[in-house]
Amino acid sequence: MAESDTADPSRRDFLYIATGAVGAVGVTAVAWPFIAQMNPDAAALALATTEVDVSSIAPGMSITVKWRGKPVFIRNRTPAEIEAAKAVPLSDLRDRTARNANLPDDATADDANRGVAGNEALIIMIGVCTHLGCVPLGQQGDYGGWFCPCHGSHYDTAGRIRQGPAPENLQIPPVAFVSDSVVRIG
Amino acid sequence: MIKPLYKYEPKNGFTRWLDARLPVLTLIHGSFVVFPTPRNLNYWYSFGAILTVMLASQIVTGIVLAMHYIPHTSLAFASVEDIMRNVNFGWLLRYLHANGASFFFIAVYIHMFRGLYYGSYKEPREVLWILGVLLYVLMVATAFFGYVLPWGQMSFWAATVITNLFGAIPLIGESITTWLLGGFSVDSPTLNRFYSLHYLLPFMIAGVVVLHIWALHVPGNGNPVGIQVRVPQDTVPFHPYYTVKDGLAIVVFLFVLAVVVFYQPNALSHPDNYIPADPLKTPAHIVPEWYLLPFYAILRAVPSKLGGVLALGAAIFVLFLVPWLDTSRVRSATYRPIYRQFFWIFVITCVGLTWLGSQPPEGGYVIAGRILTIYYFLHFLVVLPVVGLVEKPKPLPASINDPVLPPGESVRQAAE
Ligand code: HEM
Ligand code: FES
Numbered sequence: 001m002a003e004s005d006t007a008d009p010s011r012r013d014f015l016y017i018a019t020g021a022v023g024a025v026g027v028t029a030v031a032w033p034f035i036a037q038m039n040p041d042a043a044a045l046a047l048a049t050t051e052v053d054v055s056s057i058a059p060g061m062s063i064t065v066k067w068r069g070k071p072v073f074i075r076n077r078t079p080a081e082i083e084a085a086k087a088v089p090l091s092d093l094r095d096r097t098a099r100n101a102n103l104p105d106d107a108t109a110d111d112a113n114r115g116v117a118g119n120e121a122l123i124i125m126i127g128v129c130t131h132l133g134c135v136p137l138g139q140q141g142d143y144g145g146w147f148c149p150c151h152g153s154h155y156d157t158a159g160r161i162r163q164g165p166a167p168e169n170l171q172i173p174p175v176a177f178v179s180d181s182v183v184r185i186g
Numbered sequence: 187m188i189k190p191l192y193k194y195e196p197k198n199g200f201t202r203w204l205d206a207r208l209p210v211l212t213l214i215h216g217s218f219v220v221f222p223t224p225r226n227l228n229y230w231y232s233f234g235a236i237l238t239v240m241l242a243s244q245i246v247t248g249i250v251l252a253m254h255y256i257p258h259t260s261l262a263f264a265s266v267e268d269i270m271r272n273v274n275f276g277w278l279l280r281y282l283h284a285n286g287a288s289f290f291f292i293a294v295y296i297h298m299f300r301g302l303y304y305g306s307y308k309e310p311r312e313v314l315w316i317l318g319v320l321l322y323v324l325m326v327a328t329a330f331f332g333y334v335l336p337w338g339q340m341s342f343w344a345a346t347v348i349t350n351l352f353g354a355i356p357l358i359g360e361s362i363t364t365w366l367l368g369g370f371s372v373d374s375p376t377l378n379r380f381y382s383l384h385y386l387l388p389f390m391i392a393g394v395v396v397l398h399i400w401a402l403h404v405p406g407n408g409n410p411v412g413i414q415v416r417v418p419q420d421t422v423p424f425h426p427y428y429t430v431k432d433g434l435a436i437v438v439f440l441f442v443l444a445v446v447v448f449y450q451p452n453a454l455s456h457p458d459n460y461i462p463a464d465p466l467k468t469p470a471h472i473v474p475e476w477y478l479l480p481f482y483a484i485l486r487a488v489p490s491k492l493g494g495v496l497a498l499g500a501a502i503f504v505l506f507l508v509p510w511l512d513t514s515r516v517r518s519a520t521y522r523p524i525y526r527q528f529f530w531i532f533v534i535t536c537v538g539l540t541w542l543g544s545q546p547p548e549g550g551y552v553i554a555g556r557i558l559t560i561y562y563f564l565h566f567l568v569v570l571p572v573v574g575l576v577e578k579p580k581p582l583p584a585s586i587n588d589p590v591l592p593p594g595e596s597v598r599q600a601a602e
Contacts, residue, residue: 038366038379040364040367040375066466068371069371132353134343134346135466149471150343165494167490
């Protein structure tokens, strides 16, 4: 017995390794559905769109609508607010990318790249602080834009992060005018 | 280790029959009846027993709450109000569960500071300590999931902020957050899975508690003097000596819990959590439950997203390393004149961080938060290793009984 063990170990070794390999692949394959089930389901993924009539928002006013379960800020900025945002040199910004889903990823965070194309007074952004997800308060903070009360992030009138722990500018969702007064978000 | 005084002998036919097939009675008897326990344990050593009772209490109150609670965004808040107003004794069960969580943490913090004071983590109890820190982490996770369930404003925004912490991880952070949420924001899928995990984790805690006690019973209990028990006279059987002592501690602890439950049931919670969750509006001032405030203060002390999250993680992780960071061979702070002072400075630091975590993140609070955060880490990374090397400990007594018995008595007893 002992002799045959040393003389021909290859068969048992093979079975051992083969079983282990199949087992490892099997465990991974079975684990996958258990992990993947936690990702957003088909209903959550169905890209909902929201249409909003923006004609009634007077300059200096803003409204909040809900899109994909998140707040979206729509603000009709006053000329002074637009000027303030335009006057900021890019080098003063913490995050210099536009974060605008309607533009290429490397677009810079100039005011023109933040507002809605074709209507520079209008700015439409996802109202979720890029720090840890609170909803910033409008018309507040050191830059007159938005202020997040959770951990003190200040955004300017173009929704760009200027001070506080948030790393990025507020995100701009896909937006398009479907008529003169109605925009579609998403 | 000292041998128990006598071995378990089954007394009647049934116990003889059972024990021959599954020696569970022998195990219980050896672990909780005759187990040789140092005779000099003080009441700080009763918090382990208190914690076990609190875990059982949370599981019992939780299971009955689960009979009435509904984990759906449109019904969760209403079902908790239903528990409060309509369910027979629902108010009592919920107040016991919610305040029970707070008292669970009071007990675990005392238990952990006890360990830091008496050097309970030192060789040969490192694994025991690591299991303890693991239990603490599981408790934090359980309490976080539980706090989301009533679906008030604080529930919702706590869930939002904590899940977004994972977004700080470079590259894969966003996907992890989405995976945890089951969507793009905190919503019904999130609430439902948090409920599932809130139900599961306490039973995992119970499993780790078994390992924790197993690891305790290999070397046996430490004690306030910090020297090993040497002779049988250093110990007493667990029952009746410590069943009675721990029993008294449990009764007093539960009495205090009862006073809070009956007279100040909302003192430890936040009024905003009685406002239903609103995904479009963050409360002006969000704070976690009191027992997580020190970590919240550390998170906010760092002016960068990733940095804050790393500091928060490190603040808990460093606890795992304590057995190797402390270089002193003397266990008990009673015989360590310098470490003892640093211990109390550390306690004050933790209390300070707790208070700062409840304050708004501005001006002097942020600066104070930074100073205390730095000190928190200095305590572990510098004070523990350095003090252990430079300090001259006081002479240790020859026996654990020396400090309590008249001179010569312990020698006389040992000779008997
Ligand atoms: C380690 C043990 C546990 C801890 C620390 C804990 C903690 C908590 C906390 C902090 C809350 C929120 C209380 C509030 O503000 O209303 C909660 C709620 C809840 N827990 Fe637990 N829990 C534990 C065990 C369990 C178990 C084992 C179950 C079920 C089997 C359970 C079921 C529930 C339910 C249904 C709620 C929602 C009702 C309510 O809000 O009062 N818990 N838990
Ligand atoms: S979530 Fe806005 S500053 Fe932290």
